[in-house]
Amino acid sequence: MEKRFIYADNAATTAVSEEVLSAMLPHFTKAYGNASSIYKLGRDAQADIEKAREKVAAALGADAKEIFFTSCGSESDNWAIKGTAEMMAKKGKKHIVTSVFEHHAVLHTCEYLEKQGFEVTYVPVDSKGLINPEDVRNAIREDTALVTIMYANNEIGTIQPIEEIAAVCHEKNVLFHTDAVQAVGHVEIDVKKQGIDMLSLSGHKIHAQKGVGALYVRKGIVLPNLIHGGGQERSKRAGTENVPAIVGLGRAIEIACTDIAEKAAVVTPKRNRLIDGILEIPYTRLNGDRDKRLPGNLNISIEGIEGESLLLMLDLNGICASSGSACTSGSLDPSHVLLSIGLKHEVAHGSLRLSIEGDITDEDVDYILEVIPKVVERLREMSPVWEKMMNGEEVK
Amino acid sequence: MMYSEKVLDHFSNPRNVGEIEDADGVGEIGNAKCGDIMKMYLKIDNGIITDAKFKTFGCGAAVATSSMATELIKGKSIDDALKLTNDAVVEALDGLPAVKIHCSVLAEQAVRSALSDYYTRQGIDPLPIVGEIKEPEEH
Numbered sequence: 001m002e003k004r005f006i007y008a009d010n011a012a013t014t015a016v017s018e019e020v021l022s023a024m025l026p027h028f029t030k031a032y033g034n035a036s037s038i039y040k041l042g043r044d045a046q047a048d049i050e051k052a053r054e055k056v057a058a059a060l061g062a063d064a065k066e067i068f069f070t071s072c073g074s075e076s077d078n079w080a081i082k083g084t085a086e087m088m089a090k091k092g093k094k095h096i097v098t099s100v101f102e103h104h105a106v107l108h109t110c111e112y113l114e115k116q117g118f119e120v121t122y123v124p125v126d127s128k129g130l131i132n133p134e135d136v137r138n139a140i141r142e143d144t145a146l147v148t149i150m151y152a153n154n155e156i157g158t159i160q161p162i163e164e165i166a167a168v169c170h171e172k173n174v175l176f177h178t179d180a181v182q183a184v185g186h187v188e189i190d191v192k193k194q195g196i197d198m199l200s201l202s203g204h205k206i207h208a209q210k211g212v213g214a215l216y217v218r219k220g221i222v223l224p225n226l227i228h229g230g231g232q233e234r235s236k237r238a239g240t241e242n243v244p245a246i247v248g249l250g251r252a253i254e255i256a257c258t259d260i261a262e263k264a265a266v267v268t269p270k271r272n273r274l275i276d277g278i279l280e281i282p283y284t285r286l287n288g289d290r291d292k293r294l295p296g297n298l299n300i301s302i303e304g305i306e307g308e309s310l311l312l313m314l315d316l317n318g319i320c321a322s323s324g325s326a327c328t329s330g331s332l333d334p335s336h337v338l339l340s341i342g343l344k345h346e347v348a349h350g351s352l353r354l355s356i357e358g359d360i361t362d363e364d365v366d367y368i369l370e371v372i373p374k375v376v377e378r379l380r381e382m383s384p385v386w387e388k389m390m391n392g393e394e395v396k
Numbered sequence: 397m398m399y400s401e402k403v404l405d406h407f408s409n410p411r412n413v414g415e416i417e418d419a420d421g422v423g424e425i426g427n428a429k430c431g432d433i434m435k436m437y438l439k440i441d442n443g444i445i446t447d448a449k450f451k452t453f454g455c456g457a458a459v460a461t462s463s464m465a466t467e468l469i470k471g472k473s474i475d476d477a478l479k480l481t482n483d484a485v486v487e488a489l490d491g492l493p494a495v496k497i498h499c500s501v502l503a504e505q506a507v508r509s510a511l512s513d514y515y516t517r518q519g520i521d522p523l524p525i526v527g528e529i530k531e532p533e534e535h
Binding site: 239305306307308313381382384385386387396 | 431433
């Protein structure tokens with residue numbers, strides 16, 4: 001078996017595509033004007049930023065005036081949540097609803113707000129990694145300032161019933177924000193139709209560069225300014241615009257949000273072949289609902305082995321993957337996402353996430369399905385946990 | 397997070413993996429909940445560790461420290477093996493990331509746990525010789 005290099009971690013980041021790069025390049029050395037300048041070089045930069053804004057808006061079904069460029073998805077999340085909290089606190093509303101398995105950009109922001117005197121309700125997820133809109137309804141109170149629920153989970157890829165959750169929020173007259181960093185470009189999003197008030201997205205997950213993101217804020221919601229200074233981003237987020245990055249994001253989202261269904265139809269069968277192939281290994285389970293998940297995501301727990309060892313072994317075989325193992329996070333606890341869907345600690349430690357795109361070949365899939373069972377066998381051979389399982393002993 | 401070449405070498409080609417059927421001392425440390433379990437087997441002849449093998453469930457550092465610990469005690473006297481510290485294991489591996497130092501402690505304790513079992517089998521109270529075995533803290 002000839003060694004291959006396979007990047008199967010697109011949920012972590014993606015390569016900047018050639019098309020995006022070529023859209024960006026002129027803005028480094030030729031069209032380098034400051035968008036605030038009066039002369040043509042500056043006005044052109046401003047015009048290119050606005051074109052990018054229109055592309056982001058078009059991809060979401062929003063109006064260009066509702067799009068604000070930021071430096072990343074985490075910044076967008078922080079701005080939406082802390083900004084809404086500050087705004088609503090003045091009306092005496094100091095309660096936030098979120099879920100237990102959000103990205104840390106949301107969870108840690110909520111924890112920060114708790115220290116500032118806000119109350120946060122963390123709604124549970126079921127064993128398939130899905131949130132019940134009724135749980136959101138029951139969590140909303142008179143003083144609820146915001147509901148923030150992720151569109152699709154970054155580890156297990158499950159897609160939440162966003163439209164239903166938004167409907168519950170509006171019924172109760174509460175603002176709704178969603179972290180859609182993993183969803184944009186992979187599922188059809190229409191903020192107006194779905195009733196989304198605020199939405200965070202990131203460039204580097206959709207083949208733009210790292211260091212650029214955006215926040216959609218529905219017209220009529222006036223968030224406090226994030227960065228005070230000049231008049232950029234309608235004075236809400238001051239600082240000279242990163243024109244190449246913004247132009248790149250515009251091009252990237254335009255490409256990512258074209259033919260979403262067709263692209264999903266290409267990647268889903270490959271993803272399913274990987275799922276079925278890996279599940280042939282005994283003592284494995286798929287994490288997250290099989291159908292209500294991102295087309296390129298699979299997350300499987302492999303009992304008796306530990307995730308970081310598995311990733312290192314896969315890396316030695318040229319496969320880039322990810323895990324919810326504690327060891328990859330630098331803490332001793334495994335992924336909060338996997339624990340939230342009811343996995344035991346020792347099972348959560350042995351999880352594997354692959355996030356693929358349509359460019360993965362059938363030969364790549366064959367190769368992955370050849371490597372993983374061998375690596376698992378080798379790790380299980382040296383695992384005292386596996387030995388206990390095979391002897392029918394209790395694993396503590 | 398950066399692993400040294402030596403850690404990666406001991407991870408990808410671990411020395412002394414396996415079991416010893418007629419081991420004179422077997423020790424196990426850690427728990428699956430925390431993500432690390434090491435099991436150490438020793439063959440002891442006239443106070444000399446003639447063979448050492450291990451099985452480990454854990455991260456790259458857990459495998460590498462187990463591998464290195466067995467290498468460091470093989471052919472040594474029990475007294476020398478009892479002097480093995482986690483620092484010596486870390487040094488022999490050209491260092492470990494700060495979050496992985498606990499793996500070297502597990503390796504040190506796995507050796508002591510196996511020696512403790514050896515003394516128990518001999519009808520000798522291991523506590524005065526080996527001391528307390530430190531289990532990793534629950535969290």
